[in-house]
Amino acid sequence: MSEISDVLNALNLASYITLVIRYLLPLLAVIIVARCAMSLLRGEYEGEEWGALVLPAGVRVTLAHWENVVGRAKSCDVSLQYPTLSRTHAALIRDARGDWRVYDLKSRGGVSVNGKYAERDGMELKSGDKINFGGVDAVFIASEREDESRIAETRTKPGKLISPTLTLILVTQFQVLLAVALSLAASEFAVAAPLALASVSVAMWFCYALTRAMRRTAFEVETVAFFLSSIGMAVAASSRPDMLDRQLMFLAMGVGLYFAVGWFLRDLNRAKKLRWGVALAGLGLLAVNIVFGGVLFGAKNWLEIGGVSFQPSEFVKIAFAFAGAATLDRLFARRNLIMFVGYAGACLIALALMSDFGTALVFFVAYLVIAFLRSGDFATVLLSVAGAGFAGFLAIQVKTHVASRFASWGHAWEYANTSGGYQQTRTMAAAATGGLFGVGAGNGWLKHIFAADTDMAFGMMCEELGLIVALSAVAAIIVLAVFAARSATIGRSAFYVIGACATIAMLMTQTALNALGSMDILPFTGVTFPFVSRGGSSLVACWGMLAFVKACDTRQNASFTVGLPKRGKRRESEEVDE
C-alpha cells in the first residue's frame, strides 16, 4: 500500500484524489443524514389500539397506549367530564404479557371492578369487566390477539419510503472514501485505516442482516450510529493509528451492549423489576471510582482494571436512564419520585467529588428532562426545589474546581497560550483552516494537541473533514432527538418514553458541550462527542444509551426491542416472543 501511495505521490495524483474526496464526503454525509431524517420523521406515526372503554352513553374510547390515565383533567388519555371524577382518577395499564390492571390514583371517589374496590397495588382486569370510576360506569374491553395482528398488518412498516439498504450503501461509500483519503494521507495509516473502516462496514452489514433476520425493517437509528462511528474511526485513525485495534474492539463491545440493553428493555416487566438493581450498580460503580479512582487530567474519573482504564461515569448514564424511567402507575407514587430525586442527588455528589464537571452537567440536564416528564401535580414544587438545589450545588462546584475554565470562557483568545484557552484557540484555528470541506482525513495538525480526538473531536472533524461533515454529525444526533420526541406520541409505556428522552438529552448535551465548548461558546469541560470521540467507555456507553432510543420505536416491525404480535391465541403467563 505504501508503495502505491509513493507512486501516486510521484504522479501528484494523491493530492487530486484527496481534493475530490473532500467534496464527496460532505455530499454523502448530507445525503445519509437527510435519508435517515426522512425515514424517521416523514410518514404517519400510526397509533396502536390495545383496548377500549365503553361509557354509559355507549361511547367507545380507544386505549391507544399500554398505560392510560382516566380522569377529569384534559391531560388524561380518557378525559371524562363528570364532577365526581378526580382530575387524575385511575390508571389502566397493560403489561408486556397482555394482562391489564387498574390502579386507583388516590382518587376521591375510588375505583371498583365488578363491585370490588381496587387495592393499593391495583386490580386485575379482564375483558368485559365493569369498572366504576367514582360513580361513572364503564365496560373495559381488551383487544384480542387477532385484533392486534389485524391492526399490525394495516400499519405501515418503516423502510418502504426510504430504502435502508440504499442508505447503508451510501454509508459504505462514505467509509470507502474515508479509507482512501486516510491511506493517501500518510503511510502509517495506509493499511490500518482501511482495515479499520472495512471492519466497521462489516459490523454494520452484519447488524443489518441480524435485524432483518428478526423481521425488523427499520435501521435508521443504527445507521446514524454507524455513520458517526465511521467518522470516529477516521478521527482515531488520524490521531492514534496504533490504537485502531482497540478502538475496533470498543466498537464491537458497544454494539454488543446495544443489543444487550435492547434485549433487556424488550420485556417491560423485567426492565421494571431490575431497574433499581441497575441503578444501584451504577451508584456502586461511582463509589468504587471515588475510592479507588485515579486522578487523570484534573478529574478523578478513571478506573483501571487489569490494565484497561475506563470511565465508570459513562456507564452510569445508562443506569441513570433506568432509574429515571418508570411506568405510569409508579409516576404517581410519591415514594418512587423521592427515590429518584435522591438517586440523582447521589450521582451528582459523586461526580462532584470526582471533579467531573462536564459529566455532572450532562446528568443534570438528563435530570431536568426526567423531572419535567415525570412531574405530576404535587411533585412539581418538590422537583423544582431539588433542581434548584442541584444547580446551586453545581455552581459551588464551579467556584472551587472549574473556576479556571470559567475565567477564560468567552475570552479564549486572551488566554491563547495559557491552559485557559490553549485548546480552544487551537481548535478554532484548525477548524477555520478546514473551511467547509476540510483539509482531508488524516491531514490535520490539531490531533497533536492534547485531547484533540476526544474533547475537541468536533474541531478535528471541522479541520479534517470540514464544517459540513461536522454539522451533519450534529444533525444526526438531533434527528434522533426529534425522532424520540415524535415516537412518544405512539409510545406504549411512559417507561420507554422517559428512557429515550433522558438518553437523547444526555447525548445532545454531550454534543453541545463538545462542539460549543471547544469553540469557546460554552465553557470547555472536556466532554466526548457521542460515537465520534476516541476512547472506549464513551463509545460503548453511547451504544448502550442508543438502545433506549430504539426501544421507543413502536412503528410496526421497526425495532428488535419491541415484540411483534403473535398470530393465534395468547399464551397465558408466558413471555411474548416474536
Added chain:
Amino acid sequence: MKRVKQRATATLVIALALVLGLGLYVARYMAHGADWAMFAANAALYDNARLTVGTLIDRNGTVLAGFDDDGNRRFAESESVRRATLHVTGDKLGNIGTGALKAFDARLAGYNAVTGAYSRVGRGATVALTIDAELSAVALKALDGRRGAVLVMNYETGELLCAVSSPTFDPENPPTITDGDTRYDGAYLNRGLSSTFTPGSVFKLITSAAAIENIPDIRTRTFTCTGSQTVGGERITCPEKHGELTFKDALAVSCNVAFAELSLELGADTLARYADRAGLLERLSLDGILSAAGRFDEAEADSAELAWSGIGQANDLASPLAMLRYVSAIANGGEAAEPHLLLKTGLSSVLPREKTRLLNEKTASELAELMANNVTAHYGADNFAGLELHAKTGTAEVGVGKPPHAWFVGFIRNEGHPLAFAVIVENGGSGRLAAGGVANSVLKAAIDN
C-alpha cells in the same frame, strides 16, 4: 400517557439550544474565520510563528518570495532584487512587520470561508504586488548605500511600483544585527512608510497651496530677500541673497524669507488645516499596512516657530508616503489615487480606483505649473533630460553638525508614464543633487522599460 407524550416535546428545547449554539458558531466562523486561521500557532500555515505558505510575485511575475523544491521559503533569484524588495516583502524571521509576508498573510494562505486555508499541495496562494522588482533594484543602486527611501507610484491608479528602503540586507543571508551597528541602523524599518522626517522645503508645496487659496494678490506680489529676516527676535536665513522675487521665483529658489512672510500672514491654524488636508498628519493605509503619521505644531502668531513651520522646519514631520500621495494629487488634478501594494487583476483591475480629493482642481493645476517652473527655471531641465519633470526639492536641516536630509518629490507627465515619486536621502546634503540624482536614474529606468 398524554401528559408524558406532550412533555416529551420538551426534549426538543435542548435540540433547539444546540441548533442555536451551532448557528452562533457558524456566524462567528464566517466573521472571524480568517483571524482564527491566521493564528500564529496554526501549524498548517506557520512554523515558529513564521508563515510557511504563499508565493509573492511582482507586477511582472518575478517571484519575490516562493519555495525551493523541498518546500523551504526562498526569496527572489537575484540578490539585488532581494535587497531592493526586502522591506516590501518582509524577511524570514518576521522582523519587518510591514512586510507583505506578514501583512497579507491571510491572502497568502489563500484563506476564504468556503475552503478555509486548504490548498491542494499545501503551499497556499500566489499574491501579486504592484511592485516592479527591476525598478526597485535600480532605485537601490541609485541610493548607493546611503540611508533613505525611494517611492514611485502611478498617480492615475495608485499602484506603488517601487518602495525601496536603505539600509537593507539579503533575506537569504540575514546579518546578525547588534545594537548600535550603524551599518544596519533601522534596517527593519521601511523608511518610505514607517519613518517620518523633517520635510524641509518640500513642505513649501503645502504652504503654497494655502497661499494660492488665501492670499488674493499672491500672483502679483513681490518679495524682497536680503538673505535673512528677523522674526520674533530670531533670524530666518536663506542660503543666499535672492533679491526681489515673485511668488513663482520664491518657490523655484525656495526662498525662506519669502515663505516666512507667507507663513506669518497665513497663520498657524490655516497652515495646520492645509497640512491636515494634504494628508500629512494621518496614518495612511497601504492595503491595510499603516504608515506613520506626520506632525505639524501650531506655533504662536508672529513667532519664529511659526515662520519655520511654514518652511518645513520647526517640529514638522512627514512620511515619504504622505508626500508621495500629496504630489500625486497635484499631478492628478487634486485627487489622490489611494496608494496600493496589491495588484488588481481580472475584473477588479477595470473597476474605478479609490480616490481622495486633497486639493481643488485649480490649485492643483497652479501648483503643477509652479513645479514645472522649478525644474525649468532653477533645477535645470537638462539635468533631467527626457523627463517632463515637475518637482520640488527639500534640504531639511536636522541639527547642528549634521548634514541635512535631501528630499526630492514630484511627478512626470511623460506619455504612458504617469509616475509620481518621493525620494529622501538621509543626511544626503542638497536635495537637488543627492535626492534629485536618485530620482533621475529611477525615472529614466521606468520610462526605458
